[in-house]
Amino acid sequence: MARPPIAIIMGSQSDWATMRHAAETLDALGVPYDTRIVSAHRTPDRLVAFAKGARAEGFQVIIAGAGGAAHLPGMTAAMTPLPVFGVPVESKALSGQDSLLSIVQMPAGIPVGTLAIGRAGAVNAALLAAAVLALHDPALSLRLDEWRKRQSESVAERPSNEG
Numbered sequence: 330m331a332r333p334p335i336a337i338i339m340g341s342q343s344d345w346a347t348m349r350h351a352a353e354t355l356d357a358l359g360v361p362y363d364t365r366i367v368s369a370h371r372t373p374d375r376l377v378a379f380a381k382g383a384r385a386e387g388f389q390v391i392i393a394g395a396g397g398a399a400h401l402p403g404m405t406a407a408m409t410p411l412p413v414f415g416v417p418v419e420s421k422a423l424s425g426q427d428s429l430l431s432i433v434q435m436p437a438g439i440p441v442g443t444l445a446i447g448r449a450g451a452v453n454a455a456l457l458a459a460a461v462l463a464l465h466d467p468a469l470s471l472r473l474d475e476w477r478k479r480q481s482e483s484v485a486e487r488p489s490n491e492g
């Protein structure tokens with residue numbers, strides 16, 4: 330069986346409530362992925378093994394979600410040439426501002442594509458990862474077009490008291 334092209338990694342089980350939105354978006358697009366808990370802080374050896382081996386494992390894009398002192402996306406990017414998209418998970422103490430700033434402010438030379446805090450960021454990370462794969466996958470490109478069409482059609486012309 331072909332290896333999944335996308336890895337969704339996260340710093341903790343507690344991030345899954347946010348990162349599952351990335352997984353569900355990839356499900357809707359028919360894009361296979363693998364999910365892993367990897368922490369730069371709590372499982373540093375696992376992080377090194379994952380990041381250094383990610384390309385050889387067949388991954389093409391990595392989505393990394395973390396909260397608080399969110400070093401996971403940047404440390405992953407430091408150890409792989411693959412594109413890394415970072416999702417700042419909303420932290421309790423600082424509402425994700427800490428996660429956002431930890432992920433976004435990378436030094437020149439090691440890029441992390443940083444998305445919005447929380448669910449929107451997780452969904453958009455999946456869409457962006459799929460768009461990267463779609464550059465060389467016309468069938469996926471069509472599915473992305475369909476996804477946007479369905480989204481447009483789901484927006485009512487006028488607001489309703491029901492919604």
Ligand SMILES: Nc1c(C(=O)O)ncn1[C@@H]1O[C@H](COP(=O)(O)O)[C@@H](O)[C@H]1O
Pocket residue numbers: 339340341342343344367368369370371394395396397398399400401402418
């Ligand atoms: N930011 C990181 C990293 C990392 O960057 O490697 N590892 C865990 N964490 C974060 O700690 C938060 C709290 O974790 P717990 O809920 O397990 O205490 C999570 O949002 C996780 O991403």
